[in-house]
Amino acid sequence: MPAYGGQMGNDTHGRTGQDIEVRYIGEDELPVWDRAISRGFLRPYSADATEYRRRLFEPGRWQGAFDRSDGGRCVGTFRSFDTELTVPGGAAIEVDAITGVTVSSTHRRRGLLSGMMRRDLAAARERGSVAAILIASEYNIYGRYGFGPATRAHGRQIDLARAGGLRAELPDSPGGRIGFVTMEELGKLGPELHERWRLTQPGAIKRLPTGWQLATGEVQSPGRVWQEPFAAVHRDAEGAVTGLAVYRVDDAWDGSCPNCTLTVYDFLALDRGTAVALWRLLFSVDWVRRIAVANLSPDDALPLWLNEPRAATPHPETADHTWLRLLDLPAAFAARGYAAPGRVVLQVDDPEGYVDGRWALEAGADGAGRCTPTEDEPDLALDAGVLASLYLGGETVPRLAAAALVTELRPGGVAAADLLLRTPLAPWNPDGF
The missing domain is CATH 3.40.630.30 (Gcn5-related N-acetyltransferase (GNAT))
Incomplete structure (x- = not known):
């Protein structure tokens, strides 16, 4: 998008x-x-x-x-x-x-x-x-x-000849089908699909109606040239929309031989079968020699689905993407889930004052947690920005400690905090704003 x-x-x-x-x-x-x-x-x-x-x-x-x-x-x-x-x-x-x-x-x-x-x-x-x-x-x-x-935006560029296509044994979506849709149809189907998808992906944000209007050409921003893309929608056996792919293909030729790049602008899939089916479509487009997608999840399995994973190389725009600033620690840490129980005490430095102080972060076996002020001795010292990098699971405590951004004040504090804050899925946001 x-x-x-x-x-x-x-x-x-x-x-x-x-x-x-x-x-x-x-x-x-x-x-x-x-x-x-x-x-x-x-x-x-x-x-x-x-x-x-x-x-x-x-x-x-x-x-x-x-x-x-x-x-x-x-x-x-x-x-x-x-x-x-x-x-x-x-x-x-x-x-x-x-x-x-x-x-x-x-x-x-x-x-x-x-x-x-x-x-x-x-x-x-x-x-x-x-x-x-x-x-x-x-x-x-x-x-x-x-x-x-x-x-992080973790884009990929894929040389289709080297990739050799997707592995044949990958499971598809039984009874599923893919069809192209108009921009008007995309504007109606896309928002509901994205609302379902975004709650499955830490780091994703709600899309504004204006974003869909820009993407479909209903509204055009002066100074920006809009060209209608291709939009393919995947439906399951019952007809429910489970994924979409929005892309453009450049018109590039090497003499009389096609040498086109297919650029993916939006890709959403609610399940693996849908994702595989959509990528098989994109890999089969005539004249295309390369696929470029600027923003994939760091966890995306696409490279491993290829017969030659080395054909998927980093996109030049791969970099940090969303930056976060915590304003209410009790509300923030009570909202998220935790993969393991534990307790750590954090000494947080925040010159702006919103999250400054000493906080006890603890989680139970049920995955629920809380963050409360405490006078207990701290296990770790860090600043507000570093804590924000850890909040969604995009960074790990040992890595930031190795970078001298987290200070361990009690032996074992880094390991305890890492166990508490690690997440099974890397945070990702496919959208600009």
């Missing part, structure tokens, strides 16, 4: 000058905000996207920084919206999704990002958000605000 909007821009640090006003914008200010975000992302301003942004606008969630000394020009942007994040165990928590963050290159190092971020996080905590999420364009910007990388 294509990203819903722009992502992180330039960082700032320091105090906001008296000539700069940071505030929520009104809907009538969307045109100047729209120009500012293009400038902040270093994109040519090709068309007015005001009407598109109006579909997303929520009062009190869009911030702008305005320079009074320059006629009130908008020099910084920031917006957020509410969504849900699936956590280990299948529950979903309310989170504050942050996007559209930019500061003009003329106004860096004046505290604009800090001011907008702190206002948004405070408002999110007051609304009851358990955490905040974002996607960072640069790695070193958001750790200072308590964010840590929590999911």
Whole structure:
């Protein structure tokens, strides 16, 4: 699924000058905000996207920084919206999704990002958000605000000639069938399928209706060229939709020989049989010599389904994806499940204060857990961003301890915490926002 909007821009640090006003914008200010975000992302301003942004606008969630000394020009942007994040165990928590963050290159190092971020996080905590999420364009910007990388985009490129197809003995979906659908049909079938799928995948988020409208061409964002993709839907023997694949094929030829790449933009499957059937379809498309998918789960078995797994090489965009910031530890750790019982005491450093302090994290044999303040001696010391990286299971305690990001204060503390926090399924989010 294509990203819903722009992502992180330039960082700032320091105090906001008296000539700069940071505030929520009104809907009538969307045109100047729209120009500012293009400038902040270093994109040519090709068309007015005001009407598109109006579909997303929520009062009190869009911030702008305005320079009074320059006629009130908008020099910084920031917006957020509410969504849900699936956590280990299948529950979903309310989170504050942050996007559209930019500061003009003329106004860096004046505290604009800090001011907008702190206002948004405070408002999110007051609304009851358990955490905040974002996607960072640069790695070193958001750790200072308590964010840590929590999911990875683990893409693959597959040379079909080398791969030799999928293994013949892989189980398919008995009685299942695949058919192409129109964009209108995709807009009706896709959201319900995604709602079922996202609660099975830790790290997945709820998709906005606007995202489906962009993906199907119902709405087009100015400055972005939309081309209709192919959309294939898998139905089981009873006719229920259990998966989909959305892709495009480039028109590339080596002289008179086809040399095309099939790029997968969206792939959802509720079970292994559905996934195998859909991948068999994609591997059989005429003229295609390579398959590219920028964002697969780190756990995805696709390479092992190939007759030659080495034909699946890492995609250039493989990197950290969703960043997480915990705002309410008791609510966050009570929501997720645990694979093993145990108890550890964490000394958490959070300069912003939301999760600062000493916390006892414990889980029972039933998989339920809780996190409460304690005065017991700590087993581990870590900061808020590192704890966020551990929360969904995207990182392990021993690895972060080896990186000097977790300090063991009691012998055996790392092993105990690792056993408690490990998850059977790696977190993954296929969506931008």
